[in-house]
Amino acid sequence: xxxxxxxxxxxxxxxxxxxxxxxxxxxxxxxxxxxxxxxxxxxxxxxxxxxxxxxxxxxxxxxxxxxxxxxxxxxxxxxxxxxxxxxxxxxxxxxxxxxxxxxxxxxxxxxxxxxxxxxxxxxxxxxxxxxxxxxxxxxxxxxxxxxxxxxxxxxxxxxxxxxxxxxxxxxxxxxxxxxxxxxxxxxxxxxxxxxxxxxxxxxxxxxxxxxxxxxxxxxxxxxxxxxxxxxxxxxxxxxxxxxxxxxxxxxxxxxxxxxxxxxxxxxxxxxxxxxxxxxxxxxxxxxxxxxxxxxxxxxxxxxxxxxxxxxxxxxxxxxxxxxxxxxxxxxxxxxxxxxxxxxxxxxxxxxxxxxxxxxxxxxxxxxxxxxxxxxxxxxxxxxxxxxxxxxxxxxxxxxxxxxxxxxxxxxxxxxxxxxxxxxxxxxxxxxxxxxxxxxxxxxxxxxxxxxxxxxxxxxxxxxxxxxxxxxxxxxxxxxxxxxxxxxxxxxxxxxxxxxxxxxxxxxxxxxxxxxxxxxxxxxxxxxxxxxxxxxxxxxxxxxxxxxxxxxxxxxxxxxxxxxxxxxxxxxxxxxxxxxxxxxxxxxxxxxxxxxxxxxxxxxxxxxxxxxxxxxxxxxx
Numbered sequence: 001x002x003x004x005x006x007x008x009x010x011x012x013x014x015x016x017x018x019x020x021x022x023x024x025x026x027x028x029x030x031x032x033x034x035x036x037x038x039x040x041x042x043x044x045x046x047x048x049x050x051x052x053x054x055x056x057x058x059x060x061x062x063x064x065x066x067x068x069x070x071x072x073x074x075x076x077x078x079x080x081x082x083x084x085x086x087x088x089x090x091x092x093x094x095x096x097x098x099x100x101x102x103x104x105x106x107x108x109x110x111x112x113x114x115x116x117x118x119x120x121x122x123x124x125x126x127x128x129x130x131x132x133x134x135x136x137x138x139x140x141x142x143x144x145x146x147x148x149x150x151x152x153x154x155x156x157x158x159x160x161x162x163x164x165x166x167x168x169x170x171x172x173x174x175x176x177x178x179x180x181x182x183x184x185x186x187x188x189x190x191x192x193x194x195x196x197x198x199x200x201x202x203x204x205x206x207x208x209x210x211x212x213x214x215x216x217x218x219x220x221x222x223x224x225x226x227x228x229x230x231x232x233x234x235x236x237x238x239x240x241x242x243x244x245x246x247x248x249x250x251x252x253x254x255x256x257x258x259x260x261x262x263x264x265x266x267x268x269x270x271x272x273x274x275x276x277x278x279x280x281x282x283x284x285x286x287x288x289x290x291x292x293x294x295x296x297x298x299x300x301x302x303x304x305x306x307x308x309x310x311x312x313x314x315x316x317x318x319x320x321x322x323x324x325x326x327x328x329x330x331x332x333x334x335x336x337x338x339x340x341x342x343x344x345x346x347x348x349x350x351x352x353x354x355x356x357x358x359x360x361x362x363x364x365x366x367x368x369x370x371x372x373x374x375x376x377x378x379x380x381x382x383x384x385x386x387x388x389x390x391x392x393x394x395x396x397x398x399x400x401x402x403x404x405x406x407x408x409x410x411x412x413x414x415x416x417x418x419x420x421x422x423x424x425x426x427x428x429x430x431x432x433x434x435x436x437x438x439x440x441x442x443x444x445x446x447x448x449x450x451x452x453x454x455x456x457x458x459x460x461x462x463x464x465x466x467x468x469x470x471x472x473x474x475x476x477x478x479x480x481x482x483x484x485x486x487x488x489x490x491x492x493x494x495x496x497x498x499x500x501x502x503x504x505x506x507x508x509x510x511x512x513x514x515x516x517x518x519x520x521x522x523x524x525x526x527x528x529x530x531x532x533x534x535x536x537x538x539x540x541x542x543x544x545x546x547x548x549x550x551x552x553x554x555x556x557x558x559x560x561x562x563x564x565x566x567x568x569x570x571x572x573x574x575x576x577x578x579x580x581x582x583x584x585x586x587x588x589x590x591x592x593x594x595x596x597x598x599x600x601x602x603x604x605x606x607x608x609x610x611x612x613x614x615x616x617x618x619x620x
Contacts, residue, residue, distance in 0.1 A: 005208050005219055007165070011200040014166045015174065018145045022228040024235075026063030026104040029144060032235030033242060034061065040090070044083030045074035046107070049090050055243045057250050057258050060094045062087055062155055063104040066145070077146075078111040081119030084128050084154055091131050098260060100138040100246060103155040109173055110151030110531075112551040114564045120578055122531040122550045128154035130504045130536060133276060134611060138249050138260060138268055142238055143167045143216070144227070147205075149488070150500060150531040157276060157501045159268050160245050161216045163207040164234070166226060169215070170205035171488045171497040171528075176551075177203055181490065204408075204493040212405065213495055214279060276505040277466060279498035280459035281404045299365050299374050303334050304357055322354060331357040335367040349545030349569065364585040371545025371570075371584065375450045376522070378426035381482055382436070385589045386445070390437035394471065395464045399428050403459050414491040417453065425452045430485070431461040433468040435477065439593045441600055444472040448485040448529065455485035457529060458492035462499030465533065469506040478516040478599045480592060483534045487527020500532035507536050511611040516599040518592055521570055521579070523547045539595055540579040542570025543588065 009017070017023070026048055030037065034052030042049045048063035066077035079087075094101045110116070110125055132139060132155070139158035147156065147169030163169065172180075178195040179186065181202065185195055207219045220237050223230035249268065250258045322332065337351030349370035359368050364384055366373025376384070382391050400410050400418065410418070426432055430452040436445050446468045448455040457465075472479045488496035510517055519537025521530075523546030530548060534540075542548070549568040566572060574582035581591050 005211065007206055007208050009166065011168070011204075011206055012197045014168055014206065015196065015200060017166045017226040017228070018168055020226065020228045021068065023066075023145055024227045024231050025068060026065050026106055026144065028231055029104055029142070029235055029238055030061055030063055032231070033239045034059065037061075040086075042083070043086050044080050046076050046079050046111075047083035047086060048104075049086060054239065055246065057100065057246050059100045059102050059246075060090055061102050061104075062090060064107040064152070064155065066106055066108075076111070077106065077108045078148075079107065079151060079154075080111040080113075081116045081121045081124050084110075084121070084124035085119075087128055087155060088124070088131055091128075091135050094137045095135050098137050098265070100140065100250075101135070101158075102242065103139070103141045103158065105141060105143040105147050105152045105156050105169075106145035107148045107151045108146060109148030109176075110154070110550060114562070114567050117550055117567050118572075118576065120576075123535045123578060125150050125154040125531040125550075126500075126504065126533075126535040129157055129501055129532060130508060130611070132157040133272070133501065133505045134269075134508050136265065136269065138246070138265070139272075140242060140245055142220075142242075143169055143207075143210075144234075144238075146170075148173055149497060150528055153497060153500055154531075156215075157272075159272050162218050162220050162238075162241055163210060163216045164227060165207055165219050165222050167207060168200075168205040169207070169210050169494055169497075170203045171493050172203065172490055174199040174203060177490055202490060202493070209408075210494050212408070213498055214275060215494060215498055273505060276501050279502045280463055280495060282398065282463055283402045283404060284398070301374075302357070302360070302365070303336070304331060318354065325354070327354065327356045333357045333360045333367075335370065335372060338372075349571070362586055366543075366585050367545070368584055368586075371523075371543060373545075373585070375484065376585075377451055378432050378447055378449050381447045381522075382445070384585060385438065385480070385482070385592055386436040386443075387438060387440065391434050391445070392436070393427070393432065393434040395433055395467055396427060398460055398464055398467075400458070400460050403463075409459070409492050409495065417491070421452055425449055427452070429460045429464065430455050430457055430489075431464045433464050435471070438480075438589065438596050441593075441596050442475070442477045443596060444468050444475075444477045444479045445482070446479070447482045450484040450524075453486075453489060455483070455529070456487060456489040456496070457485065457499055458489040458496040459499065461489075462502045465499075465503045466506040469510050472515055473510055473513050476513075476515060478518065478596055479510060480518045480520065480596075481533065481537070482520040482522055483525045483529050484522045485525055485527070485529035485534075487529050497528065500528050503533040504536060507533060508611050511538075516595060518595055520588065520592070521546055521548050521573070523570075524549075527551060539581070540573075541581040541583060541588065541591055542573055542579045544570065544582055544584055546570045548573060 034054055037050050037052040040049040046065050048065050050061040065075040067073045067075045141156045141158040141161045143163040149172050174196045177199040178192055182195045210216050223233045227234045249264055250260050253259045332354045335350055335352035335355050349372040352367055352369040355367055400406050430449050432447045517538050519534050519540045521542045525548045548570055573579045
């Protein structure tokens with residue numbers, strides 16, 4: 001039995017070490033570990049791509065690079081959409097020649113600029129996660145400094161993964177965490193540096209925790225005072241680890257060349273799949289179907305205009321506007337523009353003026369012109385797309401209490417948050433799953449609940465998603481996802497981050513079986529949800545005017561970037577051909593049912609040659 005690892009430093013001390021200006025970088029490790037190195041011309045200064053050998057084994061290398069103080073470099077430590085796109089090309093080359101891929105993780109997170117947003121940052125991170133999940137070649141990763149959220153996960157889902165003992169791997173940067181959960185302290189004038197220690201305690205990004213989840217296989221020692229004090233020691237440690245790992249897979253060929261057998265590769269792929277799908281294991285198996293009463297909520301906060309109560313001059317103006325717009329109803333709704341950074345209000349559409357209240361309600365409480373509207377509860381989401389009285393919920397009783405090792409999460413303030421949610425929402429978690437009928441045809445439906453901790457996801461959400469996919473595969477039903485989510489749940493730290501890989505891995509099973517996956521983006525959709533399962537749809541449909549962004553507005557502005565409201569919305573995704581449809585809420589069922597009918601009418605192949613998105617926006 002292996003001795004339990006005991007960390008030598010607290011999280012704040014480790015944070016100070018990985019932010020040390022002389023911390024070892026990926027470029028240092030690559031130069032020290034590999035021989036006969038040749039570099040690709042990377043389109044992103046923060047991504048190193050190279051070929052090299054170690055112990056006579058050819059490897060392809062990916063490294064995330066931070067700028068070192070005083071060093072002439074354009075690296076930012078945050079890969080852009082071009083960087084992730086290039087990483088996909090390297091993976092294709094590696095698979096073609098069955099060359100091991102070695103990645104070095106050291107990033108604050110993915111680039112949150114509007115340029116990367118336009119480049120499809122979330123789509124490409126999601127694609128990298130899925131590609132690493134399925135690529136038919138050996139993969140190894142090393143977290144040498146900072147593993148920042150999905151930006152790190154995009155290059156880290158590998159057959160073997162190792163982490164330096166002082167490295168940190170987090171669902172979100174501590175500073176961004178502070179801006180979200182300690183914003184009152186910051187508003188009161190407290191310096192953000194003073195909140196970092198508390199943020200780290202919430203996030204639990206230490207190697208000892210990452211290993212318990214199963215995201216890494218081992219923890220590698222550093223020099224006593226940190227990796228920056230002795231590069232040679234750190235490089236030799238990584239080199240020894242990598243040599244040992246590769247030698248377990250690669251054997252000498254009779255012509256002197258070292259190769260991997262097909263049997264070994266098949267075993268690796270199977271083990272990789274099982275490892276990722278077990279990021280969060282639960283005690284019970286698939287639950288029974290349960291009937292739930294569906295009701296349509298009444299929104300009482302709609303700002304209506306009573307024309308007769310306005311002054312005479314205003315009445316004339318309003319009536320002239322209504323006549324011009326062809327609105328006959330006396331009850332009208334005013335669609336107002338909301339975009340106030342100071343108040344952290346980010347709604348990406350609006351300012352349409354007066355709209356018929358009937359049209360607003362018929363469109364499921366959204367402006368038929370711009371799409372801005374109320375957040376819908378689960379009952380309304382179900383009523384919007386399912387046949388009447390056809391929804392049966394699955395896994396309604398799956399909670400964090402059934403997670404193996406739940407005591408690591410279900411305590412303190414998080415436990416109180418979950419207890420407060422009990423009975424206030426449709427289900428007991430942020431994802432509702434079930435079966436339903438659409439125009440009489442069976443579907444599997446997964447809907448994130450914006451009213452349950454902002455639709456954020458953790459271990460239960462990921463497991464429910466996986467089980468819904470399994471159900472769809474077993475019964476050959478098309479899968480439909482409707483997302484309104486703030487992303488990974490900070491309270492569960494890296495366990496929540498791991499669900500991005502788990503959900504994408506499960507979708508690969510679905511696609512291999514030739515089963516249709518339809519993804520609907522409702523507002524708001526941000527963070528890890530957007531950079532994982534949402535963007536893996538065979539067909540992606542955006543509800544008009546919905547906020548959709550790689551990082552939430554508060555995180556983006558906190559990182560020093562401006563947010564362009566015309567970019568972070570589904571309208572722009574449709575305009576740039578990243579999604580296939582842009583619809584009003586009332587028209588969503590019509591679009592979905594077209595593809596569901598198509599799935600049942602056309603005989604799909606037993607297996608799919610491609611598991612990626614049907615149309616690649618990068619090649620348009």
